[in-house]
Every structure is written in C-alpha cells, then in structure tokens.
Amino acid sequence: MTAIYLGLGSNLGDRLQNLQEAVRLLAPEVQVSGLSSVYETEPWGYTDQPRFLNLALAAETNLEPQELLVHLKQIEAELKRETTFRNGPRTIDLDILFYGNVVMDTPDLVIPHPRLAERAFVLVPLDEIAPGFVHPVLHKTVHDLTRQTDTSSVLLFQAATPDCPQEVLNSRTKLEYPLAWGSRTFVMGIINVTPDSFSGDGLLSQPDTVKAAVEQACRFIQQGADILDIGGESTRPGSQPVEAEEEMQRVVPVIRAMRQLGLPVILSIDTYKASVAEAALQAGADWINDVWALRGDPDLAAVAADHRAPIILMHNRSKPNDATLDLRLGGRYVGAKYDDLLGEIRQELLESVSLALGAGVAKDHIILDAGIGFGKTVDQNLELLNRQNEICALGYPVLLGPSRKSFIGYTLDAPPDQRLEGTAATVAVGISRGVDIIRVHDVAAMVKVARMTDAIVRRK
Numbered sequence: 362m363t364a365i366y367l368g369l370g371s372n373l374g375d376r377l378q379n380l381q382e383a384v385r386l387l388a389p390e391v392q393v394s395g396l397s398s399v400y401e402t403e404p405w406g407y408t409d410q411p412r413f414l415n416l417a418l419a420a421e422t423n424l425e426p427q428e429l430l431v432h433l434k435q436i437e438a439e440l441k442r443e444t445t446f447r448n449g450p451r452t453i454d455l456d457i458l459f460y461g462n463v464v465m466d467t468p469d470l471v472i473p474h475p476r477l478a479e480r481a482f483v484l485v486p487l488d489e490i491a492p493g494f495v496h497p498v499l500h501k502t503v504h505d506l507t508r509q510t511d512t513s514s515v516l517l518f519q520a521a522t523p524d525c526p527q528e529v530l531n532s533r534t535k536l537e538y539p540l541a542w543g544s545r546t547f548v549m550g551i552i553n554v555t556p557d558s559f560s561g562d563g564l565l566s567q568p569d570t571v572k573a574a575v576e577q578a579c580r581f582i583q584q585g586a587d588i589l590d591i592g593g594e595s596t597r598p599g600s601q602p603v604e605a606e607e608e609m610q611r612v613v614p615v616i617r618a619m620r621q622l623g624l625p626v627i628l629s630i631d632t633y634k635a636s637v638a639e640a641a642l643q644a645g646a647d648w649i650n651d652v653w654a655l656r657g658d659p660d661l662a663a664v665a666a667d668h669r670a671p672i673i674l675m676h677n678r679s680k681p682n683d684a685t686l687d688l689r690l691g692g693r694y695v696g697a698k699y700d701d702l703l704g705e706i707r708q709e710l711l712e713s714v715s716l717a718l719g720a721g722v723a724k725d726h727i728i729l730d731a732g733i734g735f736g737k738t739v740d741q742n743l744e745l746l747n748r749q750n751e752i753c754a755l756g757y758p759v760l761l762g763p764s765r766k767s768f769i770g771y772t773l774d775a776p777p778d779q780r781l782e783g784t785a786a787t788v789a790v791g792i793s794r795g796v797d798i799i800r801v802h803d804v805a806a807m808v809k810v811a812r813m814t815d816a817i818v819r820r821k
Contacts, residue, residue: 362421363461365391365429366491368474368483369416370454372404376414377519379440379453384418386436391429395419397486398571398614401518405480410450414518417458417486426460430470433457458487462497473498478506485515489569513606517614525579525622535625536587538647538671539725542758545819546792546811549588549629549800550581551764554611555595563595565611574615575622582626585808588648589624590800591615591641592631596652596679596735605636612637613644620645629673633657635664642668652735653677654713662720671726673760674713676706678736689776693767697736702744703751706731710755728798729757733787734766742768746787749794762800763787764807781806789814 367387371379377399387393397417404410422429433455440453458474465472477483478499484507487494492504499506540547552574555563567573578589593611594603603611616628629648630641635658638649647670654674655662665672678697699705710729717727731752733742746763753759763769769783770776781803788799788807792814801807 362392362423365420365422365460366458366487366494367391367418367420367433368454368456368458368477368487369418370413370456370482371452372411372413373450373452380414380416383436383440383453383455386439387420387432390424390432391420391422393418393420395490397489398517399519400482400486401516402482403514404450405482413482415482415486415515417483417490419490426457426463426465426470426472427467429457429460456483458483459494459497464497479510481507481510481512481515484510485512489571517610517617519617519621525575525624526583529579529582530623530625532582533625536627538627540587540758540797542797543819545815546796547587547798548585548804548808548811549590549760549798550578550584550586550804551800551802552577552581552589552591552615553595554591554593554615570611571614571618575618575624578619578624578626581804582624584805586626586804588627588629588798589619590629590631590650591619591646592650593637594632605634608632608634608637609640613640616641616646617644633661635660638664638670642670647671648673651675652732654710655716656713659716662717662722665717665726666721669723669726671728672717672722673728673730674710674717675730675735675760675762676710676713676732678732680736690770690774691767691777693739693771695738697738697741699741702737702741703748706745707751707755710752714757727757728760729755730760730762733761733763734768737768739768739771742766743772746790747794749791749796753795758797759795760798760800761788761791761796763791764799764801764803785810793818 369380369383384393399414399416402413402415404413424432437453437455442452456474457472458477460472463472473496487503488507494503553563554565554574556565564570564573591612593608619628627648628646629650630638630646631650632638633651633653638661649665649670650673651661652675654676714727729752731745733745764784765777765780769780773783788810799807799811
C-alpha cells in the first residue's frame with residue numbers, strides 16, 4: 362500500500378454532499394485514513410463562477426498512479442462532472458497531490474501536483490492532515506509551504522469532527538443558565554488556542570489544533586468540568602495583541618467542532634473583542650468571558666445583549682510598564698497602585714456592570730471576576746484572594762481564576778508546571794470565601810479540591 366494525498370473541490374450543486382459522496386466512492390480501491398476540515402474559497406484562474414468547497418484527505422492504495430487517475434476520473438463521471446473549460450465550474454474535482462515520494466511527469470499526469478505550492482485552497486486543508494510531509498521536489502514541508510502562501514481568502518466552512526468517546530457525550534446533561542448558584546462550585550476548564558500561553562498549554566503548536574482542543578475538552582469533561590473557556594489571545598504579562606481576524610481563525614473552528622459534537626458543557630469565548638464574540642456565539646459559544654470588563658471594546662456589551670449571552674466581567678488594570686519578567690517564574694506586576702484595593706476593584710466592577718445593564722444585558726446574565734493576576738502585585742493578589750467575600754457581597758455570581766498564576770510562583774518560588782499545590786490552596790480559600798466558579802488548567806485535581814471544600818463549607 363502506498364500513502365497518498367488527494368485534493369477535492371466542488372462549486373456546483375450541493376457542494377458539501379458532492380465532496381462527501383466522492384470520499385465514499387473512493388473505497389475499496391482507496392482506503393481513507395484522514396480527512397481535513399472543509400474550506401470555502403474563491404475560484405482560482407477563472408473567477409466568474411461560484412465559490413468552491415475544498416478538502417484534502419490522506420489515504421492508502423495499491424493502485425499504480427495511472428490506475429488511481431482512472432479511478433478518480435470514473436468517480437468524477439459518476440458525480441456528473443461535465444467537461445467545460447480550464448478552471449471552469451464543476452460538481453467535483455479530484456486531484457492527486459502526492460503519491461508517496463513519487464515524482465513523475467507524463468502528458469496526462471504530473472506528480473506532485475504541479476501547482477500545489479501556489480494554491481492556498483489546497484495547502485490549508487493539506488496542512489491540517491500532513492503538515493510535516495516533505496514535498497519531494499521543493500524539499501519543503503507542507504506547513505512551510507502554507508506559511509509562505511497568502512491564505513487570507515481560505516475560510517473554514519465545516520471543521521473536521523474529531524472523535525470523542527460516546528461515554529463522554531452521554532455522561533451528563535448540559536447545564537442550563539442560570540446555574541444553581543451556591544449549591545456547589547462550578548469548574549471551568551481552560552482551552553488555550555494560542556502559541557504562547559504562560560502555563561505552557563497553548564494548543565496552536567499542535568499539528569491539528571481543532572483535534573487537540575476537542576481531545577482536551579473530552580478529557581476535561583471526563584474529569585468533571587462544567588464549562589470550557591476557549592481563548593485565542595494570550596493575556597500573560599508582556600504578551601502581544603492578536604488581530605480579531607486571526608483570533609477568530611483560531612477559536613471559531615474549535616467552538617464549531619465542539620458544538621457539532623454535542624459536548625455536554627457550557628462553552629465560553631475568552632475575548633474582549635465584539636467581532637470575535639459575535640463569530641464565536643454564532644459558532645455555538647454560550648458565554649462571553651471579557652478580561653477587560655467592557656472597557657476594551659464598547660460594542661461587546663451589545664453583542665452579549667443581542668445574543669442574551671451571560672458575560673463575565675473581569676477587573677483589569679494591566680499596564681505593560683508595570684510588569685517585569687523572570688525567565689523562570691514568568692511575568693508579574695510590580696507598579697500597580699491602589700489607595701483602597703478592594704474598594705477600587707468593587708467600584709470599577711460596578712461601573713462595568715452599569716455599562717452592561719445600559720446596553721441591555723440582563724442583570725442575572727452578569728458574572729464578576731476580581732481579576733486575580735491582572736494589574737496587581739503579588740501582595741495585592743494575596744489580599745484580594747483572601748477577601749473574595751467582599752466581591753461576592755456585590756450580589757453577583759463570582760468567578761475566581763488563580764490557576765498557575767505568577768503570584769503563586771513568586772510565593773512558592775515555583776515555575777508554572779510546579780504550581781498545582783499552590784493553585785489548590787487558592788481554590789480552597791476562594792471557595793471558602795464564597796466564589797461560584799473556579800477557572801483552572803488542572804481540572805481533575807481541582808474538581809476534587811472543589812468537591813472537598815464544598816463538603817466542608819457548603820454543608821446544609
């Protein structure tokens with residue numbers, strides 16, 4: 362059996378069904394081993410025609426290259442592809458991209474595909490399933506070729522759906538808002554679709570980001586997570602901002618894949634940008650988690666109101682000039698000034714609440730977060746943690762996000778991967794002070810901490 366890669370496209374009729382039927386007709390001569398997501402693209406060469414849907418697949422076959430070409434042409438004929446003109450509209454198009462490492466050039470077949478390296482609509486889906494495959498003529502990986510190509514016109518249409526164990530999908534009923542506040546602590550698992558998370562768990566470096574994110578989500582559900590918070594921009598001290606379009610490209614496929622699978626959890630989009638939140642909610646997100654409490658983008662409140670989406674408003678005074686960086690322990694804030702730490706945080710949170718209410722967000726759709734780790738020194742974070750009850754006294758559900766934060770690292774002299782016990786202590790104290798949600802990386806351990814602490818402090 363020879364490993365092969367094929368490219369498929371359609372822009373006439375039911376485009377998605379055409380692609381699906383072509384994949385089905387490949388067997389038994391061609392055994393498919395991997396499918397990319399489906400992308401919508403502008404037509405190439407001749408532009409006065411409908412947009413295409415494209416995908417790439419990995420497979421194995423015993424057919425020789427010319428035999429494989431005949432097989433593909435037979436499938437095109439069965440799906441009623443009509444010969445028109447070069448690069449014209451078609452119900453289906455099947456191209457051999459790679460046939461192992463074979464290099465051949467005949468009048469009717471050239472392998473590798475001769476224009477592969479200049480076609481973003483081929484490279485983007487191929488990069489999903491074969492990023493490390495080396496082009497036998499150009500001697501570059503598919504991923505490198507993709508990075509050298511303008512891919513801005515290639516838009517995700519339908520994410521590839523990774524597998525999730527059926528027992529996970531059947532494990533519970535998705536929670537409905539409002540949650541039973543005060544009955545127990547709810548656990549939010551962190552899904553970082555970034556390359557530069559401070560905690561080292563960014564998924565953007567994975568060959569298949571969507572697959573990696575869904576697999577992490579399934580693990581978190583098995584471990585007891587109630588909510589998943591999906592973010593595409595790092596908020597660590599010193600991190601670089603991400604443009605809205607890039608952020609959407611990171612998070613929307615992940616959210617869509619999770620919702621298509623029917624994961625039995627609440628999905629939260631971690632963004633302060635109205636356009637990203639809009640796209641995420643349309644893809645299936647339930648909540649918005651805004652680390653700037655409506656001060657980063659004034660249009661975000663209207664998005665939450667229009668979608669009737671619960672929104673987390675987090676206090677934040679982060680300023681790059683107030684941060685210092687230690688290579689081992691990470692960034693921390695040292696120049697944050699407060700005359701009255703809790704008084705000022707409470708006041709600024711209530712100002713954000715007023716912005717939300719003024720835009721039409723329902724009062725019972727507002728959740729507060731005092732912003733542990735955001736624009737506060739180590740000592741200020743410790744004090745804020747110990748006085749979470751004063752945030753809870755504002756009358757809104759409260760989220761606490763201390764997981765692996767640098768104030769734990771500087772207190773214990775521990776890098777991010779050695780902060781489990783410190784995080785557990787902060788979670789227990791936060792729950793004892795009345796918080797409703799904990800936002801964590803280490804879901805399995807923190808679920809146990811929450812359940813034990815609940816058993817102590819929430820006894821009826």
